[in-house]
Amino acid sequence: MPPNTETSNLLSPELLAQLERLELVTRKIFRGRMKGERKSRRRGQSVEFADFRNYVAGDDLRFIDWNMYARLDKLFLKVFLEEEDLHFHALIDTSSSMEFGDPTKLHYAKQLAASLGFIGLCRGDRVKIDTIDQPLARPSPSLRGRANLWRMMQQLDEIASGDNTPLEEGIKNFCLRNSGKGILILVTDLMDKTGYEAGLRYLLAQDLDVYVIHVLSAAEIDPDLKGDLKLVDCEDGDVAEITVSKPLLNRYQRTLAAFLEGAREFCTRRGIHYLMANTDIPVDQLVSSYLRKRGLVR
Amino acid sequence: MRFAWDLLSPLQWAALLAVPPAIVLLYFLKLRREPLEVPSTFLWTRTVEDLHVNSIWQRLRKNLLLFLQLLLLLLAILACLNPSWRGTRLEDDRVIFLVDNSASMSATDVKPSRLEDAKRQVSALIDEMKSGDNGMIIAFSDSDGARTVQSYTSNKRLLKRKLETIKPTHRKTDLKKALRFAAGLANPGRNAYDETDAAAADAMPAALFIFSDGRVSRSPEFSMGNLKPTYIPIGTATPKNVSIVAFQSAKNPEKPGQLEAFVGLRNFGIEPAQVELSLYLDDKMIDAESLSIEGDSQAGAEFALENVETGVLRIEIDSPDDLAVDNKAYAVLDTTQRARMLIVTKGNLFLESAFTTDRIKKYADVKITTPEHLATEEYKKDAADGTYDLVIFDQCAPATSVLMPIANTVFFGTIPPGDAWQADETIEGPRVIDSEPSHPLMQFVNMGNVLIGEAIPLKPPKAAITLLDTDLGAMMAIATRDSVQDLVIGFGLIGRGEDGSEYFNTTWVRNDPSYPVFIQNVLSHLGGVSDESSQMIHQPGQLVQLRLDTSSKKLRLKTPDGSELEAGRGRTGAFAFTANNDIGIYELVDPAQADTTHRVAINLFDEVESNIAPVSELQIDEHVKVAATTRGVERTRREAWKVLVGLALVVLVIEWYIYNRRVYL
Numbered sequence: 019m020p021p022n023t024e025t026s027n028l029l030s031p032e033l034l035a036q037l038e039r040l041e042l043v044t045r046k047i048f049r050g051r052m053k054g055e056r057k058s059r060r061r062g063q064s065v066e067f068a069d070f071r072n073y074v075a076g077d078d079l080r081f082i083d084w085n086m087y088a089r090l091d092k093l094f095l096k097v098f099l100e101e102e103d104l105h106f107h108a109l110i111d112t113s114s115s116m117e118f119g120d121p122t123k124l125h126y127a128k129q130l131a132a133s134l135g136f137i138g139l140c141r142g143d144r145v146k147i148d149t150i151d152q153p154l155a156r157p158s159p160s161l162r163g164r165a166n167l168w169r170m171m172q173q174l175d176e177i178a179s180g181d182n183t184p185l186e187e188g189i190k191n192f193c194l195r196n197s198g199k200g201i202l203i204l205v206t207d208l209m210d211k212t213g214y215e216a217g218l219r220y221l222l223a224q225d226l227d228v229y230v231i232h233v234l235s236a237a238e239i240d241p242d243l244k245g246d247l248k249l250v251d252c253e254d255g256d257v258a259e260i261t262v263s264k265p266l267l268n269r270y271q272r273t274l275a276a277f278l279e280g281a282r283e284f285c286t287r288r289g290i291h292y293l294m295a296n297t298d299i300p301v302d303q304l305v306s307s308y309l310r311k312r313g314l315v316r
Numbered sequence: 317m318r319f320a321w322d323l324l325s326p327l328q329w330a331a332l333l334a335v336p337p338a339i340v341l342l343y344f345l346k347l348r349r350e351p352l353e354v355p356s357t358f359l360w361t362r363t364v365e366d367l368h369v370n371s372i373w374q375r376l377r378k379n380l381l382l383f384l385q386l387l388l389l390l391l392a393i394l395a396c397l398n399p400s401w402r403g404t405r406l407e408d409d410r411v412i413f414l415v416d417n418s419a420s421m422s423a424t425d426v427k428p429s430r431l432e433d434a435k436r437q438v439s440a441l442i443d444e445m446k447s448g449d450n451g452m453i454i455a456f457s458d459s460d461g462a463r464t465v466q467s468y469t470s471n472k473r474l475l476k477r478k479l480e481t482i483k484p485t486h487r488k489t490d491l492k493k494a495l496r497f498a499a500g501l502a503n504p505g506r507n508a509y510d511e512t513d514a515a516a517a518d519a520m521p522a523a524l525f526i527f528s529d530g531r532v533s534r535s536p537e538f539s540m541g542n543l544k545p546t547y548i549p550i551g552t553a554t555p556k557n558v559s560i561v562a563f564q565s566a567k568n569p570e571k572p573g574q575l576e577a578f579v580g581l582r583n584f585g586i587e588p589a590q591v592e593l594s595l596y597l598d599d600k601m602i603d604a605e606s607l608s609i610e611g612d613s614q615a616g617a618e619f620a621l622e623n624v625e626t627g628v629l630r631i632e633i634d635s636p637d638d639l640a641v642d643n644k645a646y647a648v649l650d651t652t653q654r655a656r657m658l659i660v661t662k663g664n665l666f667l668e669s670a671f672t673t674d675r676i677k678k679y680a681d682v683k684i685t686t687p688e689h690l691a692t693e694e695y696k697k698d699a700a701d702g703t704y705d706l707v708i709f710d711q712c713a714p715a716t717s718v719l720m721p722i723a724n725t726v727f728f729g730t731i732p733p734g735d736a737w738q739a740d741e742t743i744e745g746p747r748v749i750d751s752e753p754s755h756p757l758m759q760f761v762n763m764g765n766v767l768i769g770e771a772i773p774l775k776p777p778k779a780a781i782t783l784l785d786t787d788l789g790a791m792m793a794i795a796t797r798d799s800v801q802d803l804v805i806g807f808g809l810i811g812r813g814e815d816g817s818e819y820f821n822t823t824w825v826r827n828d829p830s831y832p833v834f835i836q837n838v839l840s841h842l843g844g845v846s847d848e849s850s851q852m853i854h855q856p857g858q859l860v861q862l863r864l865d866t867s868s869k870k871l872r873l874k875t876p877d878g879s880e881l882e883a884g885r886g887r888t889g890a891f892a893f894t895a896n897n898d899i900g901i902y903e904l905v906d907p908a909q910a911d912t913t914h915r916v917a918i919n920l921f922d923e924v925e926s927n928i929a930p931v932s933e934l935q936i937d938e939h940v941k942v943a944a945t946t947r948g949v950e951r952t953r954r955e956a957w958k959v960l961v962g963l964a965l966v967v968l969v970i971e972w973y974i975y976n977r978r979v980y981l
Contacts, residue, residue, distance in 0.1 A: 117355075238355060246350065247349055251358075252353050253355075259364075270363045273362045
């Protein structure tokens with residue numbers, strides 16, 4: 019199927035060319051179901067020598083190290099690293115709050131998921147795109163290979179906000195749907211009044227290499243508000259009446275900084291990679307610079 | 317400061333007071349918030365929860381604009397009420413300050429002195445001047461002491477600085493010249509005799525403030541014109557002052573070698589005063605006396621001095637009072653000034669006897685000669701050199717005007733040579749109809765009953781002063797000739813018959829008391845004779861003339877304040893100088909005579925000046941008096957509404973700024 023026109027909105031040709039040279043990296047080497055380009059701890063057939071073991075009857079004679087036999091007069095078998103595939107998950111927050119910003123945080127999250135998913139597809143990794151509001155009974159398809167790029171893009175295009183599923187519930191459902199290990203990037207604004215901590219703990223239990231990309235729009239980071247306002251929460255309709263003043267804005271900045279710092283500390287303590295992303299930062303810069311430094315790509 | 321309000325009726329007050337609560341109510345009621353959808357109120361709720369307090373005070377604290385609007389309303393209400401206070405203000409845009417710095421203003425009944433108090437009041441009035449008002453300061457004492465300290469300026473600082481330069485003097489008080497200065501612009505000059513003459517400039521009315529105790533020597537006889545005078549008396553109503561009004565010395569005729577010093581005192585206070593007097597000779601105290609003087613009365617004291625020939629006497633009142641300058645007086649004992657007179661007559665017993673008394677001989681050298689002497693070289697030389705102080709021509713005259721002496725002259729029965737004086741034909745029996753009693757020569761001289769025989773009606777020069785007028789013409793006149801004066805009397809004292817016999821030509825010399833008085837006046841005014849009864853009193857600011865027997869043309873003058881000046885010999889041959897502001901001894905040092913010193917005593921001796929109680933009215937002229945005011949300016953109602961409106965505008969600007977900048981407390 020030809021690629022959707024939406025593809026060009028998420029991934030420009032220049033970005034694609036840049037992403038082709040990258041690969042996803044994880045600190046943890048996980049067992050994949052299929053043979054991929056990943057090095058795994060498992061011993062298998064590959065060109066990369068891993069270790070020696072004693073020969074036992076029935077082993078393949080081709081892997082006997084004859085040099086060792088000449089030296090030691092004993093038979094040893096070479097063991098090689100098994101090349102396995104990596105599971106890459108992108109979990110996108112699709113709450114109503116993600117529709118704000120220019121570009122919207124949701125679009126930004128899609129771009130990020132598309133970029134990293136493309137990298138995974140190019141490297142033969144298994145890529146799966148999920149959303150927070152995705153029902154438990156409806157798992158996302160696993161995609162492999164570059165040929166499935168269009169399917170990934172189509173899936174991303176169909177993602178829309180609206181159903182304000184709490185973060186904890188959405189992450190919990192994800193964990194129930196996906197029992198495997200791998201890399202997870204959670205793209206969210208963490209603007210859940212019930213808190214993000216419980217949800218992230220679910221991810222810890224999954225033993226995933228978790229990356230939390232905390233996306234905020236420029237208007238949320240430095241709001242340009244004036245006058246007497248009645249702020250209406252787009253998700254729950256909650257109202258906050260404020261009279262904008264310099265002290266109030268200064269206090270907001272302090273609250274935001276505390277919130278960000280709290281999330282960073284929570285994630286860092288639990289081995290979760292945390293990155294705050296302003297939607298003003300181009301995705302290619304985020305991927306090639308920030309995520310590279312974090313060790314997600316190389 | 318007392319405030320006054322234009323009070324409103326209860327209904328009006330109710331309406332006004334209802335406005336602020338209405339504004340508060342409306343402010344909160346009308347507070348609409350613009351709804352704005354945001355991704356989440358999560359952070360905003362956290363942000364505002366600290367600020368969200370239900371107390372009214374916290375809500376109000378956020379509403380700075382409300383406070384400013386209420387303040388603006390309050391200022392507007394106050395401005396409408398038109399508050400005012402009783403203040404002072406100068407109403408005129410041109411103000412002239414006349415500051416009296418005469419001797420009486422040195423009185424200390426007002427601390428630190430009257431002059432300083434006057435300056436303080438002037439300074440306060442200068443502060444009352446509005447922007448653009450012009451002020452002038454004139455200091456005055458006697459006629460020579462009036463000066464413009466600062467001409468018209470709107471620079472208040474300059475006025476105050478110049479005000480401080482006014483120093484006290486020991487001079488008398490004469491208001492006329494100061495008023496002339498003040499009237500310079502207010503009453504532009506015009507010829508009163510020519511109706512077609514227009515004023516040189518437009519009249520500029522001015523408010524005139526006179527700071528003085530009002531003790532002027534004479535009424536200025538001045539027309540105020542466009543000047544609006546205000547007299548501010550300086551000083552307390554009942555000051556205490558005992559002054560020395562006379563001090564002179566004389567040889568005791570009964571005891572040769574003894575000198576007597578007479579002191580005249582006057583107590584101008586209303587309370588009796590105990591006075592301690594100290595007499596000094598050349599700064600050494602030689603005598604003292606204590607006496608008491610009743611209030612508003614006089615007293616005298618005498619001191620006998622043995623074996624004192626020369627020196628400077630100084631009498632001091634040791635008891636302090638409110639004016640110190642008249643507590644000292646000086647007298648010089650070695651008066652060396654002698655007048656030199658020449659009488660040219662064929663023989664006139666009445667004239668000769670009048671000028672050759674023992675008394676006159678003590679103070680004047682009198683030479684009597686005949687008319688033939690006028691043709692001699694000796695006379696010509698004396699006439700040209702100004703050898704004489706006074707030359708009397710009795711029915712004779714020099715041949716030509718060139719031979720007129722450089723001296724004052726008196727002509728009896730003839731006129732001086734030359735074209736200046738003219739006379740008609742001889743007449744008989746002119747009747748005296750008028751005289752000039754204000755002239756020093758005619759002082760205490762009453763010739764109303766004098767009969768005159770033969771006389772020549774005079775036609776004196778233009779600027780001459782007619783001293784005696786008859787029905788047939790002027791009979792006595794005096795005119796200035798260069799720097800001397802010529803007194804011409806149109807009749808002789810005696811007549812001569814054809815046989816040479818003498819007869820009375822006038823009853824004036826026969827038992828008329830005015831004749832010797834007239835002679836005395838001639839001696840004092842024209843002859844320069846001074847004795848103990850007619851010792852010249854020299855006062856500060858006056859011109860002093862001395863005839864000294866010296867060839868020097870200039871003498872060094874040392875004044876009491878230590879400065880050294882020069883006194884030159886004038887055309888009359890006398891040395892003249894103007895006594896400055898201080899009483900004391902002035903010394904003339906003659907370098908040609910081994911620095912011989914001639915001393916002159918300058919004393920105040922002015923009862924008008926020593927009577928320091930401020931007057932309640934200042935006499936400007938015969939009909940105009942200016943009553944004293946207790947304050948220099950009119951009390952006026954100073955309105956504050958302009959200030960309030962200005963403040964309201966400032967608040968409005970602040971409110972606009974805050975509204976635009978969204979700045980809150």
